[in-house]
Amino acid sequence: MSSGEPLLELRGVQKTFGAVHVLRGVDLTVRPGRVTALVGDNGAGKSTLIKGIAGIYPFDEGDYRFEGSEVHVKSPRDSNALGIEVVYQDLALCDNLDVVHNMYLGREVTKNGLVDEDAMESRARETLDGLSVRTLKSVRTRVASLSGGQRQTVAIARAVLWNSKVVILDEPTAALGVAQTEQVLKLVRRLADRGLGVVLISHNLNDVFEVADDIAVLYLGQMVAQVDAASTTRDRIVTAITTGELNKGDAA
Amino acid sequence: MSVSTDEIHDVQPDDSASTLWKDYVAKIRGGDVGSLPAILGLVVLVVAFSLLRPETFTKAFNFGNLIQQSAGVTIIAMGLVFVLLLGEIDLAAGYTAGVSAAVTSVLISNHGWPAAAAIVLGLLTGTAIGIFHGLIVSRLGIPSFVVTLSTFLALQGVLLTFIGEKGSVSAGDFIAKLNSDNLPIWLGWVLAVVLVAAYALMTFANNRRRRGNGLTSEPDVLWALKSASLAVLVFLVVLYLSIERSPNANIKSIKGVPISLVIIIGLALVLSLVLGRTRWGSHVYAVGGNAEAARRAGINVKMVQLSCFMMCSTVAAVGGMMLASYSGGVNNVSGGGQTLLYAVGAAVIGGTSLFGGKGRVVDALIGGTVVAVIQNGMGLMNQPDSRKYIVTGLVLLVAASVDAISRRRAASTGRV
Numbered sequence: 001m002s003s004g005e006p007l008l009e010l011r012g013v014q015k016t017f018g019a020v021h022v023l024r025g026v027d028l029t030v031r032p033g034r035v036t037a038l039v040g041d042n043g044a045g046k047s048t049l050i051k052g053i054a055g056i057y058p059f060d061e062g063d064y065r066f067e068g069s070e071v072h073v074k075s076p077r078d079s080n081a082l083g084i085e086v087v088y089q090d091l092a093l094c095d096n097l098d099v100v101h102n103m104y105l106g107r108e109v110t111k112n113g114l115v116d117e118d119a120m121e122s123r124a125r126e127t128l129d130g131l132s133v134r135t136l137k138s139v140r141t142r143v144a145s146l147s148g149g150q151r152q153t154v155a156i157a158r159a160v161l162w163n164s165k166v167v168i169l170d171e172p173t174a175a176l177g178v179a180q181t182e183q184v185l186k187l188v189r190r191l192a193d194r195g196l197g198v199v200l201i202s203h204n205l206n207d208v209f210e211v212a213d214d215i216a217v218l219y220l221g222q223m224v225a226q227v228d229a230a231s232t233t234r235d236r237i238v239t240a241i242t243t244g245e246l247n248k249g250d251a252a
Numbered sequence: 253m254s255v256s257t258d259e260i261h262d263v264q265p266d267d268s269a270s271t272l273w274k275d276y277v278a279k280i281r282g283g284d285v286g287s288l289p290a291i292l293g294l295v296v297l298v299v300a301f302s303l304l305r306p307e308t309f310t311k312a313f314n315f316g317n318l319i320q321q322s323a324g325v326t327i328i329a330m331g332l333v334f335v336l337l338l339g340e341i342d343l344a345a346g347y348t349a350g351v352s353a354a355v356t357s358v359l360i361s362n363h364g365w366p367a368a369a370a371i372v373l374g375l376l377t378g379t380a381i382g383i384f385h386g387l388i389v390s391r392l393g394i395p396s397f398v399v400t401l402s403t404f405l406a407l408q409g410v411l412l413t414f415i416g417e418k419g420s421v422s423a424g425d426f427i428a429k430l431n432s433d434n435l436p437i438w439l440g441w442v443l444a445v446v447l448v449a450a451y452a453l454m455t456f457a458n459n460r461r462r463r464g465n466g467l468t469s470e471p472d473v474l475w476a477l478k479s480a481s482l483a484v485l486v487f488l489v490v491l492y493l494s495i496e497r498s499p500n501a502n503i504k505s506i507k508g509v510p511i512s513l514v515i516i517i518g519l520a521l522v523l524s525l526v527l528g529r530t531r532w533g534s535h536v537y538a539v540g541g542n543a544e545a546a547r548r549a550g551i552n553v554k555m556v557q558l559s560c561f562m563m564c565s566t567v568a569a570v571g572g573m574m575l576a577s578y579s580g581g582v583n584n585v586s587g588g589g590q591t592l593l594y595a596v597g598a599a600v601i602g603g604t605s606l607f608g609g610k611g612r613v614v615d616a617l618i619g620g621t622v623v624a625v626i627q628n629g630m631g632l633m634n635q636p637d638s639r640k641y642i643v644t645g646l647v648l649l650v651a652a653s654v655d656a657i658s659r660r661r662a663a664s665t666g667r668v
Contacts, residue, residue: 077550092548094541096609097534105538106549114529118465125467138468142284 005068007032007197008053008084008166013062015048022048024221025062029214030166030197035188037200037208037229040218041241046201049218050168053199054086055079067165085159086168091151095144099136100124102143103158127161128153131190135183149180156187160196167191168199173207185211205234219244272470285658287603289651290618294625301629308632312497316510318628320431323512324349324575325591326620329598330523330613331567334560336599337527337540339608340396342385345595347407348565349572350587352378353423354414356573357582360424367426371573378569379562381407386558396561404592412584420583423576430515431577434508437494443514444490452479512574516617519570523613536560540609571595590641597644598623601651607659622647 008030015023022045030036040046052059055073064071066082073079079086093102100117101108103124109116124139133153136146143151152172159167169188173181188211192198202208208215209229216226217240225246232246240246280288301309308314328345335342342348356374359365365373385403389396415421435443455475462469470478490509498506527533538546539556547553575591576582595616602619604611623644630640 076548088548092542092545094538094545094609096541097537101534101538105545106535106551108531108534110531114525115531115534118462118467121467122465140468 004032006030006065007067009063009065010049010053010059011063011065013049013052013059013064015045015052015057015060022221023052023059026218026221026223027226028216028223029226030199031214032165032197033192033195034213035192035198035200035211036214036216036226037202037212038216038218039202039205039208039237039241043220044218044241045221046218047170050086050170050199050201053079053084053168080162083163083165084168085162085164085166087152087155087159087170087172089170089172089174091155093143093151093155096142098142099139099146099154102154103127103161105158107162123161124157127157130194131157131160131187133157133187147180148176149183152176152180152184153187156184156191160191160194164196166197166199168201170201171203172200173202173204181207205237208237209234217241217246272474285603285654287612287615287618289654290602290615290622293601293647294618294622297622297625297629301625301632305629305632309629312492312495313499313506314628314632315492316434316497316506318624319510319513319516320578321628322620322624323431323516324571324578325594325598325623326516326617327519327571327574328568328591328595329602329616329620330520331564331571332595332599333523333604333611333613333616334527334536334563334567335396336596336604336606337536337608337611338557338560339540339606340389340557340560341400341596341606342396342561342564342568343400343592344381344385344403344407345400345564345568345571346587346589346592347404347411348378348381348568348587349575349591350411350582350585351381351407351414351572352569353572353576353586354411354421354582356427357421357423357576358414360427361422361581367424371427374573375566375569378565378567378572380565382562382565383558385565386561389561390554390557408588411582411586411588415582415584420581422581427573427577428580429511429577431510431512431574434493434506434510435514437508440490440494440509443509444486447517448479448483448486451482455479512577515570515574519567520613520617523567527613532556532559537609542609590644593648594623594644595620597648597651600655601648603651603655605655605659606652607655619651 006029008028010026010028012025012027013023014025026045026049028036028049038046038049048057051057053073055075055078058074064073071082073082094105097105100121104120109120111119121139128136128139135150135153143154146154156167156169156172172184172188176184185207188198188200192213200208200212212229214226215229215232215237217224217237219241222244224240224244227246236246328349332342332345352374355377356370359370359373360367381403385396385399388394388399455478459469459472459475493509494507496505496507498504527536535546535551535556538549538551539553543553572587575586579586598619599611599616600606600619601622602615602617604615626644626647627640630643
């Protein structure tokens with residue numbers, strides 16, 4: 001697995017909402033071709049961290065480096081321009097539109113002033129095939145008639161369509177059954193295999209250990225550690241999430 | 253990355269006729285009924301009235317009359333589709349039509365303006381009312397129901413002010429002809445041939461191109477069937493309208509395709525193109541389906557809302573011209589009474605959802621025809637207005653129920 005230069009690097013980022021100090025000097029490294037799981041209990045600051053990366057709530061302080069150079073991400077448009085896409089938990093799909101139109105939502109391709117349905121359909125199909133998605137019969141199906149896993153797939157494919165470099169997934173398996181979870185995790189793996197940097201937020205440690213290369217543990221707004229998944233155990237991560245200390249479990 | 257061949261088993265476009273039929277049936281069963289109930293209803297109504305009043309309902313005279321009766325309401329309904337798609341409503345569309353037509357009529361009759369300039373100003377009046385609605389709904393966030401209810405009242409006052417003491421203003425000869433005159437017979441045929449040929453050629457080219465690009469396309473059999481059906485339908489209509497239909501041909505000859513039909517079809521084609529094939533149209537559906545998702549995707553939701561209200565009121569103004577033309581002028585209730593209710597009913601009966609995100613311009617056309625056939629047929633049966641209202645109301649209720657039930661069905665069968 002290639003690890004290469006980091007795509008995205010955060011150093012000592014801080015975020016305060018009024019009197020609440022949500023992020024207290026967090027470091028995070030996202031490498032191409034690797035799935036970085038971001039874990040932590042409720043209120044640890046996971047959502048704030050990804051919203052900062054996406055530019056929805058820009059960080060107050062700290063370094064934000066993308067492909068080695070310092071960048072200023074102040075709005076979602078900035079992060080999209082860099083090639084960072086976020087798949088939110090609610091997916092943000094339009095039920096009444098088909099798969100193609102959802103993948104191109106807000107960025108429809110036009111030719112002579114009219115929407116170029118053919119080009120959009122071909123590229124949507126290619127993107128899905130490239131991800132080995134075989135659960136979608138037709139890209140002209142309305143999203144309303146898709147299953148939870150298929151909807152997640154469409155949302156992820158939309159993020160990939162734009163030659164993105166970093167894809168952030170917020171709890172992609174939270175609402176899915178066993179078989180569908182498996183499908184989505186395979187898809188997450190394939191994204192990384194294509195050389196993208198993937199950040200996976202999850203409460204489910206089974207999922208995390210199945211798919212992640214790195215695990216980053218947040219505890220009360222601080223990064224406990226970012227470790228190689230192969231070098232740690234489930235118990236240690238649970239301890240880190242609950243106590244904020246990574247190697248405490250070893251003593252027992 | 254490598255993809256094993258067994259993983260992609262269904263990328264081959266499957267476009268045999270039987271598959272398309274199966275897909276269509278699945279779509280209907282899944283709750284996506286579109287305008288099918290309206291078309292079936294229309295067929296039932298036409299057959300019923302033809303049997304009950306064979307000597308009057310089926311007359312060519314009545315057919316031409318029916319088109320002219322329905323023109324105003326149908327066009328207003330087409331405009332309403334744009335706001336209904338957002339899940340909004342424009343209760344003032346009827347009076348917007350009335351006020352716009354009043355502006356045009358007053359300019360022509362009282363100020364001697366040329367008809368073209370007066371019409372443009374009348375349409376711009378509609379646009380201005382739409383911008384007003386759109387700004388208040390999108391910037392202040394007041395529900396469109398309340399905003400347009402207020403303007404519904406206020407515009408009645410504006411209309412009275414324009415019309416003044418006399419109670420009515422003539423719209424002049426030019427406007428009067430729009431919805432009462434007919435095309436020369438030859439021109440009707442030319443337009444019919446152009447329409448059918450354009451449809452056949454464009455869909456054929458479209459199918460060829462899609463097949464070339466490896467996308468699914470309808471089989472040639474289906475294309476031929478569709479094109480032939482359209483040709484038969486269009487030519488029958490033109491043939492029927494080309495018959496002398498004046499009750500007293502020696503005094504005044506009435507034959508040929510009504511100008512209002514050309515205006516209705518032309519407007520429907522243009523609006524369908526705007527809604528179905530432009531980026532703006534895609535954004536309208538997106539906002540109607542999930543406004544938050546559209547916003548996050550970078551679509552300017554407020555701008556879409558504003559432009560839909562603008563479109564609705566401008567099209568309503570066109571409808572107003574047709575209403576004024578039909579009655580020869582504007583009076584203090586033009587665009588009032590049942591106009592708006594019939595227009596909303598027409599859009600919904602045709603298959604446009606009141607919940608937003610679902611509907612087409614052609615729905616308004618089909619629904620408008622249903623409403624007109626009920627009015628016309630019951631009128632010929634000498635039914636009092638009381639019964640017409642009750643029946644139209646019940647039909648609207650049925651249409652809204654079909655909408656609600658199909659939504660529930662879509663929700664329950666949709667997610668596996």
